[in-house]
Amino acid sequence: MDAAIEQNRRAAVLSEKKNKVLGVCLEDARISKSYLAVAFVALLLGGLLGLLQGLNRAGVLELPAWLNYYQILTAHGLLLVVVLSAFFTIGYFYAGLSHTLGGLLPKVRKLAWIGFWTKMVGLVLVVVPVLMNEASVMYTFYPPMAAHPVFYFGLVFVVLGIWMLATGAFINVAHWRKNHKGQHLPILAFFATGVFVLLVGATAFVAVEVLFMIIPWSLGWVETINVMVARTLFWAFGHTAVNIWYLTAVSAWYVIVPKIIGGTRWNDYLTRVVVIALVIMNITGGFHHQIVDPGISLPIKFMHVFMSLAIGFPSLMTAYAMFRVFERTGRRKGGKGALGWFKKLPWGDVRFLSPFIAMAAFIPAGAGGIVQSTNQLDQVVHNTMWIVGHFHLTLGMSVVMTFFGISYWLVPYLSKRVLTPQMNKLGVIQTIIWTVGMVIMAISMHAAGLFGSPRRTSFTTYGDFAETLGWNPLMTAVGIGATLLLIAVILQVHAVFNMMFFAPKGEVEFPIAEVEKNETAAPYMTERWGIWVVVMMIVIAMAYVLPLTDMIVNAPPGSPPFKTW
Amino acid sequence: MTQFIYGLLLYIFLMIPPIAALFESMMITHMHMQMPMLVISGFLMSGFLLRRSHRFFEKWNHNGIPGITLFMMIMIYWTIPRTMDEALTMQTMEIWKFMSLPFLAGMPLRDSWKKLTKAGKNIIIFIFTVKYFGMGALYIWSEESLCNNYLVIDQLTLGWGFITTAICLVIYLVYAFTVNPSEYE
Ligand code: HEM
Numbered sequence A: 001m002d003a004a005i006e007q008n009r010r011a012a013v014l015s016e017k018k019n020k021v022l023g024v025c026l027e028d029a030r031i032s033k034s035y036l037a038v039a040f041v042a043l044l045l046g047g048l049l050g051l052l053q054g055l056n057r058a059g060v061l062e063l064p065a066w067l068n069y070y071q072i073l074t075a076h077g078l079l080l081v082v083v084l085s086a087f088f089t090i091g092y093f094y095a096g097l098s099h100t101l102g103g104l105l106p107k108v109r110k111l112a113w114i115g116f117w118t119k120m121v122g123l124v125l126v127v128v129p130v131l132m133n134e135a136s137v138m139y140t141f142y143p144p145m146a147a148h149p150v151f152y153f154g155l156v157f158v159v160l161g162i163w164m165l166a167t168g169a170f171i172n173v174a175h176w177r178k179n180h181k182g183q184h185l186p187i188l189a190f191f192a193t194g195v196f197v198l199l200v201g202a203t204a205f206v207a208v209e210v211l212f213m214i215i216p217w218s219l220g221w222v223e224t225i226n227v228m229v230a231r232t233l234f235w236a237f238g239h240t241a242v243n244i245w246y247l248t249a250v251s252a253w254y255v256i257v258p259k260i261i262g263g264t265r266w267n268d269y270l271t272r273v274v275v276i277a278l279v280i281m282n283i284t285g286g287f288h289h290q291i292v293d294p295g296i297s298l299p300i301k302f303m304h305v306f307m308s309l310a311i312g313f314p315s316l317m318t319a320y321a322m323f324r325v326f327e328r329t330g331r332r333k334g335g336k337g338a339l340g341w342f343k344k345l346p347w348g349d350v351r352f353l354s355p356f357i358a359m360a361a362f363i364p365a366g367a368g369g370i371v372q373s374t375n376q377l378d379q380v381v382h383n384t385m386w387i388v389g390h391f392h393l394t395l396g397m398s399v400v401m402t403f404f405g406i407s408y409w410l411v412p413y414l415s416k417r418v419l420t421p422q423m424n425k426l427g428v429i430q431t432i433i434w435t436v437g438m439v440i441m442a443i444s445m446h447a448a449g450l451f452g453s454p455r456r457t458s459f460t461t462y463g464d465f466a467e468t469l470g471w472n473p474l475m476t477a478v479g480i481g482a483t484l485l486l487i488a489v490i491l492q493v494h495a496v497f498n499m500m501f502f503a504p505k506g507e508v509e510f511p512i513a514e515v516e517k518n519e520t521a522a523p524y525m526t527e528r529w530g531i532w533v534v535v536m537m538i539v540i541a542m543a544y545v546l547p548l549t550d551m552i553v554n555a556p557p558g559s560p561p562f563k564t565w
Numbered sequence B: 001m002t003q004f005i006y007g008l009l010l011y012i013f014l015m016i017p018p019i020a021a022l023f024e025s026m027m028i029t030h031m032h033m034q035m036p037m038l039v040i041s042g043f044l045m046s047g048f049l050l051r052r053s054h055r056f057f058e059k060w061n062h063n064g065i066p067g068i069t070l071f072m073m074i075m076i077y078w079t080i081p082r083t084m085d086e087a088l089t090m091q092t093m094e095i096w097k098f099m100s101l102p103f104l105a106g107m108p109l110r111d112s113w114k115k116l117t118k119a120g121k122n123i124i125i126f127i128f129t130v131k132y133f134g135m136g137a138l139y140i141w142s143e144e145s146l147c148n149n150y151l152v153i154d155q156l157t158l159g160w161g162f163i164t165t166a167i168c169l170v171i172y173l174v175y176a177f178t179v180n181p182s183e184y185e
């Protein structure tokens, strides 16, 4: 009798283990694959447009009248910073939820599909007016520039889709917790919870902006709009969105990369604290995008410098944690001396190399961010090419290169195929080309910005004005970087679709690192998401009440819509 | 001990004259940032102090109710417009603010909160919710300026600060009453 029970238990453990190593639920995989496919198509299109922009600004390509620079720039921003990032994040975390929580629930799967198609409909509604040159408002769509109303309806659908996916994630997490009383949520699902909480919080702001301010105004139901309020609501969303993509990359740094190098995770408790801190303090950071905006008093801006730098703290903890993990693993593999461990890391493995360069890029990127949070320094670089250089480091390297690194195991895992040595080599080459291209492009953008070259401006010699002609060599370098980048984009997209449909069949693991042996468990407090969400809302309330009341009560007359293009 | 040091550092930080002046220059940051942070600094510092005077608190605050009552009295006292005004104009009142919030609110809060029952905690939060809606309504609808030192717009902002905080507390209470933790923990 006892023996039979024991055998049953063993069988259960074994099947659970097998599930962990091999089991990808095919139906769940289809969801993630669809999201990833859209993400990488967006990369291809966005990258192509990026090249056109780069070549234009280098002065070698004049764009035709039916496809002007600002149309392209709007599409590039939307495709890369909204579509690529959001679809990748969702595909990756849904795969993570399915893997760590033992599969998605049928109703969650249904929600994920409805959400997918809602977002696709939204996307079409957004893209069509852009293509028709009816919505060249950039991805920030600041009023008083007004696009065709359909553009905004599209945005509403995109947000609705995101809410469905977030709901699905919450349902699955709650279900798991009911069946695993008192246990800590698996770490990747924990990150996913934080990310979806932030996605709902961030999109709530943009939903208010679009539904209650912009749509009535673009339809002509109201005459004017409060520009400052709209910008403030936008940046509560825009800033958080970007930080969500970053948090997604960070999740891979904490959870996946240690496993790939054959090590263990950094302290579980502190990892969870980092996630909670980033969730609570994130949204209010939006104000650092408005340092130069009028209508916000200096003391408020000053306080928000603290808020922005406070987000820097968990980021610094991340840097520390990563190097700690690398060193520990390298030493266990026999690395000696102060830096011997460094050589023991698997440099030839694209699944490590790409996220590693992504992390390294965050050092200059973070430093640039601190510069921009500083009022006086930001006066110099605001709205110049410097800013464009900055977010191509943060997004174009730190975030996107981590996503690329993930794709080299996630796509084969989902498709039940393998990463062949040739594909790994292609990945390494792709990583190097992307790195070189992005470094050239970002450095010259930073430099051009310091000399005053404005962002969001198609090529012009300013009537051959001597001062501004000096920017041109730097802009030529931008064009060279852009060309290299497009090569890397093509390689990457090729790799993803090859791994999805053509690579040899096989099983690869979903790499999730374990915690150190005999590490003390995190206190249960970290699991009380309800409380963290309320704390987050109180922080947001405190940060926004003052400037918003001021902007609304002391508002200027407001602006009618303009079509500036 | 580390908590004590963090609390002390926060306390000193809040005392630095330009920092204090910055917080006090706006009504809402005065009431909704400086004051809570003073309470938090006291909360952090008192873990260490409470352990030293364990006997005293055991005797006077064994069920947490005296302590939480003191906490509430101090908190309500400092939401009266006149007390804020006096803190700005009279040095002694400013000192009283910096003493009372950490040591007569933060410290008893720390000693009492964990002694309260779940219902007791929710009652306290409920009282704050009602009070915040009430204060919010007062500050938003009051036609004239309630404080000598602040403008009507400052007052309006603070009113909305009360309302939004109260809404957050309502959300918390709804969460506390609808989600049964024993299903998950
Ligand atoms: C093929 C690689 C890429 C190239 C060649 C490229 C190039 C450029 C160029 C030249 C600009 C225009 C600067 C201006 O006139 O203001 C730009 C803007 C931008 N890029 Fe990229 N980029 C690339 C990849 C990315 C990626 C991966 C992301 C984000 C995930 C991204 C996000 C953006 C955003 C948000 C803007 C700003 C759009 C705006 O100002 O409205 N780019 N890019």
Ligand SMILES: [Cu+2]
Pocket (backbone or CB within 6 Å): A238, A239, A240, A242, A285, A286, A288, A289
């Ligand atoms: Cu930001």
